[in-house]
Amino acid sequence: MDSSTTTSVNTAATRPPSAVVADLFGPILPALRRVEDRLQSELTSSDPLVDEVVRHGYRLGGKRLRPALVLLVGNAVGELTSAHELLGVVVEMIHTATLVHDDVLDEAQLRRHVDTVNARWGNEKSVLLGDFLFSQAFYLAATVDRDAATACQLIGRTTNRVCHGELRQTLAEGDLGLSQADYFDIIDGKTAELCACCCRLGAVYAGASSEVADAMESYGRNLGMAFQIADDLLDLTGDEATTGKTTGADLAKQKMTLPLIYTRDSLVNGPRLALEEWLKDPSSKSRAEVAKLVEAVGGFAFAQKTAIEYANRAVADLAVLEESELKHSLATLAFFASRRDA
Amino acid sequence: MDSSTTTSVNTAATRPPSAVVADLFGPILPALRRVEDRLQSELTSSDPLVDEVVRHGYRLGGKRLRPALVLLVGNAVGELTSAHELLGVVVEMIHTATLVHDDVLDEAQLRRHVDTVNARWGNEKSVLLGDFLFSQAFYLAATVDRDAATACQLIGRTTNRVCHGELRQTLAEGDLGLSQADYFDIIDGKTAELCACCCRLGAVYAGASSEVADAMESYGRNLGMAFQIADDLLDLTGDEATTGKTTGADLAKQKMTLPLIYTRDSLVNGPRLALEEWLKDPSSKSRAEVAKLVEAVGGFAFAQKTAIEYANRAVADLAVLEESELKHSLATLAFFASRRDA
Numbered sequence: 001m002d003s004s005t006t007t008s009v010n011t012a013a014t015r016p017p018s019a020v021v022a023d024l025f026g027p028i029l030p031a032l033r034r035v036e037d038r039l040q041s042e043l044t045s046s047d048p049l050v051d052e053v054v055r056h057g058y059r060l061g062g063k064r065l066r067p068a069l070v071l072l073v074g075n076a077v078g079e080l081t082s083a084h085e086l087l088g089v090v091v092e093m094i095h096t097a098t099l100v101h102d103d104v105l106d107e108a109q110l111r112r113h114v115d116t117v118n119a120r121w122g123n124e125k126s127v128l129l130g131d132f133l134f135s136q137a138f139y140l141a142a143t144v145d146r147d148a149a150t151a152c153q154l155i156g157r158t159t160n161r162v163c164h165g166e167l168r169q170t171l172a173e174g175d176l177g178l179s180q181a182d183y184f185d186i187i188d189g190k191t192a193e194l195c196a197c198c199c200r201l202g203a204v205y206a207g208a209s210s211e212v213a214d215a216m217e218s219y220g221r222n223l224g225m226a227f228q229i230a231d232d233l234l235d236l237t238g239d240e241a242t243t244g245k246t247t248g249a250d251l252a253k254q255k256m257t258l259p260l261i262y263t264r265d266s267l268v269n270g271p272r273l274a275l276e277e278w279l280k281d282p283s284s285k286s287r288a289e290v291a292k293l294v295e296a297v298g299g300f301a302f303a304q305k306t307a308i309e310y311a312n313r314a315v316a317d318l319a320v321l322e323e324s325e326l327k328h329s330l331a332t333l334a335f336f337a338s339r340r341d342a
Numbered sequence: 343m344d345s346s347t348t349t350s351v352n353t354a355a356t357r358p359p360s361a362v363v364a365d366l367f368g369p370i371l372p373a374l375r376r377v378e379d380r381l382q383s384e385l386t387s388s389d390p391l392v393d394e395v396v397r398h399g400y401r402l403g404g405k406r407l408r409p410a411l412v413l414l415v416g417n418a419v420g421e422l423t424s425a426h427e428l429l430g431v432v433v434e435m436i437h438t439a440t441l442v443h444d445d446v447l448d449e450a451q452l453r454r455h456v457d458t459v460n461a462r463w464g465n466e467k468s469v470l471l472g473d474f475l476f477s478q479a480f481y482l483a484a485t486v487d488r489d490a491a492t493a494c495q496l497i498g499r500t501t502n503r504v505c506h507g508e509l510r511q512t513l514a515e516g517d518l519g520l521s522q523a524d525y526f527d528i529i530d531g532k533t534a535e536l537c538a539c540c541c542r543l544g545a546v547y548a549g550a551s552s553e554v555a556d557a558m559e560s561y562g563r564n565l566g567m568a569f570q571i572a573d574d575l576l577d578l579t580g581d582e583a584t585t586g587k588t589t590g591a592d593l594a595k596q597k598m599t600l601p602l603i604y605t606r607d608s609l610v611n612g613p614r615l616a617l618e619e620w621l622k623d624p625s626s627k628s629r630a631e632v633a634k635l636v637e638a639v640g641g642f643a644f645a646q647k648t649a650i651e652y653a654n655r656a657v658a659d660l661a662v663l664e665e666s667e668l669k670h671s672l673a674t675l676a677f678f679a680s681r682r683d684a
Contacts, residue, residue, distance in 0.1 A: 049513040050506060101469050124512050127443050127469055131476065132505040138480045139498030142491055149490035156481030163474040164392060170466050171391040 024329045024336075028071040031080055035067045035088040042089065042136060057096055057129050065227075065337075066091040066198045072333070073202030073216050076326035083144050083205045087151060090137045091198050094159055097133035098166070098190075100126050134159070150204065158197035165189020169255070176264070176279055178256040184225070187232075192224030199223075215320040219330065222314035226338035229307040232257035234340055236291060237300060251290065252282045258306060259299035260290070266297045304339075311338035366671045366678075370413040373422055377409045377430040384431065384478060399438055399471050407679075408433040408540045411565075414675070415544030415558050418668035425486050425547045429493060432479045433540050436501055439475035440508070440532075442468050476501070492546065500539035507531020511597070518606070518621055520598040526567070529574075534566030541565075557662040561672065564656035568680035571649040574599035576682055578633065579642060593632065594624045600648060601641035602632070608639045646681070653680035 025032060043058040045051040067088030074084040104126045137155070144151045169186045172178055199220030203213040235250045236259055250257050256264075260279070267275060275293055278286035294300055314334035321327045367374060385400040387393040409430030416426040446468045479497070486493045511528045514520055541562030545555040577592045578601055592599050598606075602621070609617060617635055620628035636642055656676035663669045 045506065047506075047510050047513075050509050053509065053513070098473075101473060104465070104469055123446065123465060125509065127446055127472075128505060128509040128512060130469075130473070131440075131443060132502065132509060134473065134476055135498060135501035135505050139495065139502050142494030142498050148494065149484055152484030152490065152494045153481065156477060156484050159477035160474065160481050163470060163477050164387065164389075167392050167395065167467070167470040167474060168389050170470060171389075171395070 024332055025068055025072070026329075027326060028068065028075055028080070031071050031085055032064060032068060032088075034085050035071075035092070036064070038085065038089045039092060042093070042140070043133075053125055053129050054132065057100060057133055064092060066095050066194060068333075069195060069198035069220060069223075070202040072326055072330055073199045073220075074206040075202075076321055076324060076330060077203045077208045077212060077216065078206030081146075081205060083146055083151075084202060086140060086144050087201045087205065090141045090151075090155060091194065091201070093133045093137035093140070094155070094162075095194060097130045097137065098162060098194075100130040100133065102166075104130075146205070151201065154197055154201060154204075158193050161189050161193045165193065172256075174254045176254065176256060176276055178261065180258070180261050180265075183256065183258060183261055187225060187228040188221070191228035191231075192221045195224030195227070196221035212320050215317045219314045219317035219334070222310045222317060223334045223337050226307045226310035226314065226334060227340075229258055229303055229310065230338055230340040233259060233300060233303045233307070236260075236294065248282075248287055251279070251287055254279060254282070258303040259294045262302045263294045263297045263299035266299070267293075307338040308335075311335050366674055367410060367414070368671075369668060370410065370417055370422070373413050373427055373430075374406060374410060376427050377406070377413075377434070380427065380431045381434060384435075384482070385475075395467055395471050396474065399442060399475060406434060407569075408437050408536060410675075411537060411540035411562060412544040414668055414672055415541045415562075416548040417544075418663055418666060418672060419545045419550045419554060419558065420548030423488075423547060425488055425493075426544060428482060428486050429543045429547065432483045432493075432497060433536065433543070435475045435479035435482070436497070436504075437536060439472045439479065440504060440536075442472040442475065444508075446472075488547070493543065496539055496543060496546075500535050503531050503535045507535065514598075516596045518596065518598060518618055520603065522600070522603050522607075525598065525600060525603055529567060529570040530563070533570035533573075534563045537566030537569070538563035554662050557659045561656045561659035561676070564652045564659060565676045565679050568649045568652035568656065568676060569682075571600055571645055571652065572680055572682040575601060575642065575645045575649070578602075578636070590624075590629055593621070593629055596621060596624070600645040601636045604644045605636045605639045605641040608641070609635075649680035650677075653677050 040058055043054050045054050070084055070088045070091060071080060074080050104123050138152070141151045141155050142148050165186055165188070169190060172182070172186065196217045197220070200213055200217040203216040208216065232250060235248065235257070249255075256279075264272065264275060271293070275290065278290050278293075311334040314337075315331045318327055318330055321330075382400055385396050387396050412426055412430045412433060413422060416422050446465050480494070483493045483497050484490050507528055507530070511532060514524070514528065538559045539562070542555055542559040545558040550558065574592065577590065577599070591597075598621075606614065606617060613635070617632065620632050620635075653676040656679075657673045660669055660672055663672075
C-alpha cells in the first residue's frame with residue numbers, strides 16, 4: 001500500500017509500485033497510472049511562478065489510496081469506465097487540497113519527506129494552492145461524461161462534511177475533555193467521509209444497485225476510520241525519519257486522539273492530573289512522559305485494537321460482493337489501513 | 343448599491359435597502375430577499391462552536407452585488423426561476439469564501455466595520471471557514487434543478503480562474519515592475535471572472551441565446567474590471583472610517599495597482615528612484631509621499647478614467663437587450679461600480 005515514503009520525490013510520477021501494491025492493485029494498475037498522468041497534466045500553469053507552486057502540490061501526493069478505492073470498488077462491482085479515472089483524479093485533488101490546508105493549520109514543515117508548501121512559500125500560497133486544487137477538482141467533476149450532477153452532489157456534500165469536521169476539530173483543540181464519541185465523529189468527518197465517497201462513486205459509476213452502493217460506502221467509511229485511528233497512533237509512536245512527516249503535531253496542538261482519550265479515562269486523581277499537566281504543557285520531556293503513561297495503561301494497544309475492529313467491519317461490508325480477486329484486494333487493503341508503520 | 347457600510351452588522355439580514363438600491367433593484371428585490379434568507383439558513387451548524395464561526399461568515403457579506411447580477415441579468419433576458427435564486431446564493435458564498443481567505447492573505451483586521459475572521463479566531467479558522475463556504479457552494483450548485491452540470495462547470499471553471507488569479511497576484515507581490523497588462527490580467531482573474539460568470543449564469547438560466555449569453559458575460563467582466571480598479575483606488579485614497587475596511591493594505595504588501603503603475607511609468611531618473619524607495623519601505627510617511635506623487639502625476643485621475651472606460655464598455659455590451667427598466671438598472675450599476683467612495 002505504501003511505496004511512496006521510501007521513494008525520491010522526483011520520481012513520484014514514475015515510481016515503481018512495491019510488490020505488495022502490485023499484488024493488491026494488479027488489475028487496476030493501468031487505470032491508476034492514467035490517473036497519475038492526468039493528475040500531473042492538470043496540475044500545471046502557464047504562469048511560471050504559479051506552475052512551480054502547483055507542481056509542488058502534485059509531489060505532495062502519496063499513496064493514491066483514494067483513487068485506488070474508486071477504481072478497486074468500481075472494478076469489483078462492475079466495469080471500469082473513463083468516469084472512474086476522472087473521479088479518481090478529482091478525489092485525489094480534494095485530498096491534496098485538504099493536506100495543503102492541514103499543513104497550514106498544523107504549521108507542519110515536512111510531508112512525505114518533502115517540504116510542505118507553507119514551509120517553502122508561506123501560509124498565503126498554501127491557502128491559495130489549496131483553493132486552486134479544490135476548484136480544479138470541482139470543475140473536473142462537472143465534466144464527467146455521465147450524470148455529472150450526481151458526482152458533483154456526492155463530492156460537494158462530502159467536501160462540505162470534511163471541512164465541517166476539520167473546523168470542529170480545530171475548535172476542539174485544547175479541549176482535554178473531548179469524549180470518545182466526539183473523537184469518532186470528528187475523524188468520521190475529516191477522513192472516513194472522503195473514503196466512503198470514493199467507494200460510493202466507484203460503485204455508482206459501475207452501475208451498482210443502491211444496496212451495493214450503500215455497502216461500499218460503509219466499507220469505505222470503516223476503512224477510513226481504521227486508517228485515521230492508525231494515523232493518529234503513528235503521530236504519537238512514529239519517528240520522522242520513517243514516516244516522512246512531522247510527528248508529535250497532535251500533542252503540540254493539544255489534539256486529543258484515541259490513545260490519549262483512553263488513557264485519560266483510565267486514570268483518576270494524581271496520575272490523571274499529571275497527564276493533564278503534561279498535555280497542557282507540550283515539550284519533548286512531557287511527550288516522553290505521556291508516551292510512557294499511555295503505553296503502561298494500554299492506550300496504544302486499545303487504539304490498535306479499535307482500528308482493527310473497524311477493518312473487520314469494512315471486510316464484513318464486502319459480503320454483498322461475489323468472491324473475486326478484487327474483493328480479496330479490498331479486504332487486504334482494509335487491514336493495511338489499520339496497521340501502519342509509515 | 344451600497345447600504346451595508348453604514349448599517350450595524352446585527353441588522354444585516356433585515357437591513358433596509360437605500361433609496362438608490364431600491365430604485366436599481368426594484369423588480370428583483372423580493373428574489374434578492376429570498377437569496378438573503380437562504381444564505382442565512384445555509385450558514386449554520388449543529389455544532390455550537392462551528393455555528394458561531396459560520397454565522398460570522400454570513401455577516402461579512404455586504405452589497406450582494408453578485409447575486410444581484412445573476413437576478414438582474416436573468417430578469418432582463420427572460421424569466422427568473424428558482425434556479426437563479428439558488429445560483430445567487432452559490433456565487434455569494436464563493437465570493438465570501440474568497441473574502442475570508444483574502445483576509446488571511448492580507449492580514450486584514452477589519453471588513454465592513456466587522457472584525458475579520460482571522461482577527462477574531464486566527465488564520466486556522468479562516469482557512470477552514472473559507473473551505474466550508476466553497477464546498478457548500480459547490481454542493482448547492484449541484485442541486486440546481488435544471489442542467490446542474492452546466493452550472494457546476496461554469497462555476498468550477500470560474501472559481502479555478504479566480505484562485506489562479508489570486509495565486510498569481512500573491513506571487514507578484516513585491517514586483518515593483520509589474521506591467522499594466524499583467525495588472526489587468528490579474529484583476530480579470532480575481533474579480534471580473536466571477537462577475538462575468540454571474541451574468542452568464544443569469545442569462546443561461548433564463549434561456550438566453552449564446553449571443554446574448556456571451557454579451558452578458560462580457561458586460562459582467564467589464565463591470566468587474568471597473569469595480570476592481572475603483573476598489574484598488576479606494577485602498578490608496580479611502581479612509582477606514584468611511585470604507586469600513588483596512589486601507590493601505592496594497593501599499594503595505596507592495597502590491598502594484600493601476601495608479602502606482604501609471605505613476606511609475608510616468609517618471610524617470612531621481613523621482614522614479616524615490617518612488618521605488620518609498621514603495622519598498624512602506625510606512626505612514628512614505629504612504630503620504632507616494633500619494634502626493636501619484637496625485638501630482640495624475641495617477642488617481644488615470645485610474646478613475648480607466649474604470650469609467652470599462653463601465654462604458656459594459657454599457658455597450660447591453661446593446662443586445664431590448665430597452666427596459668432592468669436594462670437601465672444594469673447600465674446604472676456599471677457606473678456605480680466605477681465610482682466608489684466606500
